[in-house]
Amino acid sequence: MSQTKYIFVTGGVVSGLGKGIIASSIGKLLQARGYKVTIQKLDPYLNIDPGTLNPYEHGECYVTIDGAETDLDLGHYERFLNHETTQANNITTGRIYRNVIEKERRGDFLGKTVQIIPHITDEIKRNIQLIGNKGYDFVITEIGGTVGDIESLPFLEAIRQMKWEMGNNCLFVHLTLVPFIKASQEMKTKPTQHSVKQLQQAGIQPDILILRTEYDIPADICKKVGRFCNVDFEAVVQSVDQKTIYQVPIAMEEQHLDETILKKFGIEPKEMTGMESWCSFVKKLYNPKTTIQIALVGKYVELPDAYKSILEAFIHAGATQECKVSVKLVNSEEITEENVKEKLSECSGILVAPGFGQRGIQGKITAIQYARTQNVPFLGICLGMQCAVIEFARNVLGYKSADSIEMCETTKYPVIDIMADQKNITEKGGTMRLGGYPCKIQKDSRAFEIYGSENIVERHRHRYEFNNHYLQDFENAGMKATGINPDTGLVEIVEIPSHPWFVAVQFHPEYRSTVVQPHPLFIAFVKAAMKYCKQ
Ligand code: GLN
Numbered sequence: 001m002s003q004t005k006y007i008f009v010t011g012g013v014v015s016g017l018g019k020g021i022i023a024s025s026i027g028k029l030l031q032a033r034g035y036k037v038t039i040q041k042l043d044p045y046l047n048i049d050p051g052t053l054n055p056y057e058h059g060e061c062y063v064t065i066d067g068a069e070t071d072l073d074l075g076h077y078e079r080f081l082n083h084e085t086t087q088a089n090n091i092t093t094g095r096i097y098r099n100v101i102e103k104e105r106r107g108d109f110l111g112k113t114v115q116i117i118p119h120i121t122d123e124i125k126r127n128i129q130l131i132g133n134k135g136y137d138f139v140i141t142e143i144g145g146t147v148g149d150i151e152s153l154p155f156l157e158a159i160r161q162m163k164w165e166m167g168n169n170c171l172f173v174h175l176t177l178v179p180f181i182k183a184s185q186e187m188k189t190k191p192t193q194h195s196v197k198q199l200q201q202a203g204i205q206p207d208i209l210i211l212r213t214e215y216d217i218p219a220d221i222c223k224k225v226g227r228f229c230n231v232d233f234e235a236v237v238q239s240v241d242q243k244t245i246y247q248v249p250i251a252m253e254e255q256h257l258d259e260t261i262l263k264k265f266g267i268e269p270k271e272m273t274g275m276e277s278w279c280s281f282v283k284k285l286y287n288p289k290t291t292i293q294i295a296l297v298g299k300y301v302e303l304p305d306a307y308k309s310i311l312e313a314f315i316h317a318g319a320t321q322e323c324k325v326s327v328k329l330v331n332s333e334e335i336t337e338e339n340v341k342e343k344l345s346e347c348s349g350i351l352v353a354p355g356f357g358q359r360g361i362q363g364k365i366t367a368i369q370y371a372r373t374q375n376v377p378f379l380g381i382c383l384g385m386q387c388a389v390i391e392f393a394r395n396v397l398g399y400k401s402a403d404s405i406e407m408c409e410t411t412k413y414p415v416i417d418i419m420a421d422q423k424n425i426t427e428k429g430g431t432m433r434l435g436g437y438p439c440k441i442q443k444d445s446r447a448f449e450i451y452g453s454e455n456i457v458e459r460h461r462h463r464y465e466f467n468n469h470y471l472q473d474f475e476n477a478g479m480k481a482t483g484i485n486p487d488t489g490l491v492e493i494v495e496i497p498s499h500p501w502f503v504a505v506q507f508h509p510e511y512r513s514t515v516v517q518p519h520p521l522f523i524a525f526v527k528a529a530m531k532y533c534k535q
Pocket residue numbers: 353354355356357381382383384386406461462463464465
C-alpha cells in the first residue's frame with residue numbers, strides 16, 4: 001500500500017472493556033488479508049514505563065525482545081499477530097513529557113514557550129508516525145484509559161490533529177458498553193451516546209462503534225445507536241462476551257468489521273487467506289480430549305493478570321495436545337510442609353512463577369521440594385528457577401542456609417548472587433537485565449530435546465543470577481546447567497536428568513508463546529504433565 005493507514009482505538013463508559021483484544025482482533029483480520037500490521041499502545045500515566053509498577057496496579061509487566069518493559073496488552077498484540085513488538089509499540093505520557101523536557105533543556109525549542117499544544121501533541125504524533133514509517137500498511141494505536149479522563153486529553157487532541165492533517169488515512173474505532181438492566185429486562189444505549197458525545201467534544205467522530213455486551217443486541221437498537229452517534233449501521237458492531245478472547249477475531253469477521261474498515265479507507269479488500277491456523281487452534285481449544293490440572297505457585301493469586309502470559313502460554317500449548325490445562329493458582333504464602341501435599345497432590349505439574357522479594361519464598365521452595373521428591377513435572381521460571389537452585393542447595397547439597405542475595409544479603413551460601421553489572425545500579429526503572437539474550441544449549445539435554453536447537457534467544461527480566469562458584473557442586477549432585485549464555489557464562493537453564501521432568505529457566509519463555517507458535521517449553525511441560533496424569 002502506498003501510504004500507511006492509522007486506526008485509533010478508544011474506549012468509553014468504563015475501563016476494562018477489552019480495547020486490547022479488539023485492537024488485536026482488527027490487527028489479526030487485516031493481517032489475515034495479507035496486510036502488514038502493527039499495534040501500538042499509548043498509556044496515559046506518568047510512569048516512563050510500567051516496569052516499576054507493582055503487579056497489583058497493572059497486572060503483568062510484558063517484556064519485548066529489545067528489552068522494553070511494557071503494558072500487558074503488548075502480549076496480546078504478539079500472541080494474536082505472531083509479530084514482535086518493541087519499545088516503540090508502548091509509549092506513556094511520562095515518556096512523552098520526558099522527551100519534550102529533554103528537548104527543552106537542550107534548547108531545541110529556540111526560546112519558545114513549551115506547551116501541551118503543540119509540543120506535547122507533536123511529540124505524541126511523532127511517536128505514532130515513527131512506527132508508521134517502518135513500512136506497515138496499518139498501524140493500530142490503542143489509547144489507554146477512557147474518554148473523559150483528564151489524562152488522555154492530549155492523546156485525543158493529537159489523534160484529532162492527525163485526522164485533520166491526514167484525512168482518510170486515519171480512522172477512529174470507539175468501544176463502549178451496552179449494559180443490560182435485569183429488573184427492566186432492557187439494554188441501555190445511553191452510556192454509549194454520552195461516551196460518543198464526549199469524544200465529539202474532543203473533536204473526534206468515531207467511524208466504527210463496537211458495543212461490548214453480555215447478550216446479543218437486536219438490530220433496531222444498533223440502528224438507533226448509529227443514528228444518535230452519526231455512525232453507519234454497518235459500522236455498528238457488537239462484541240458479545242465470548243468463551244475465550246480467541247473467539248473475538250472470528251466474531252468480528254462474522255460482522256465484516258475488517259471489510260467495513262477497508263471500505264472506509266477506500267481500499268479494495270484483499271482475499272482473506274490467513275485465518276485457517278487460527279480457526280483450527282480455536283477448534284482444538286473448544287474440543288479437548290483430556291483435562292489436566294497444573295499448579296501455578298506464586299504470590300499474586302488474587303490477580304491472575306499478574307501471570308497473563310503464562311496462563312495464555314498454557315492455553316496455546318494445551319490446544320496443541322487437545323488437552324484442557326486447568327491452572328490452579330496456589331498462594332505460595334500459604335504453602336507449608338504440612339499442607340503441601342494436600343495443596344498440590346491433584347496437580348500433574350507444578351510451575352513456580354517469576355517474582356521479586358522475600359514474601360512467599362519459603363512456600364515456593366517447599367512446593368519445589370515436593371515436585372522434586374515426588375517426581376511431579378516441574379517448570380521454574382526466573383525466580384522459580386532461582387528457588388529451585390536454593391531448594392537443591394539446601395536439601396540435596398546440605399547447605400541449609402543457602403539463599404539468594406535478594407532475600408538474605410548475609411547468607412553463607414549465596415547460590416543466587418547479584419549480577420556483577422547490577423551491583424552499582426541504584427535507579428529502579430529500566431535497569432534490570434532486560435530483553436533477548438542468546439543461550440547455548442548442551443546437546444545431550446532435555447532442553448535440547450525440547451528446542452531442537454543448540455542456539456536460542458529468550459527474553460529476560462532479572463537482577464540476580466546462578467552463582468557459578470557453586471556450579472560444580474550442583475552438577476556433581478545431579479542438577480545440571482544445560483543452557484548457558486555464550487558471552488557471559490550466565491546459567492540460563494538447569495535440569496535434573498534423574499527426575500522425569502524438572503526444568504527451570506532464568507528467562508521468560510511465556511513472552512514468546514503465540515497462537516500460531518506455542519512455546520516448545522510449555523508444550524513439553526504439558527506433555528509431561530499429561531503423561532504423569534495417566535500414571
Ligand atoms: N527477583 C529475581 C531477580 O531479579 C527474579 C526476577 C523475576 O522472576 N522476573 O533476579
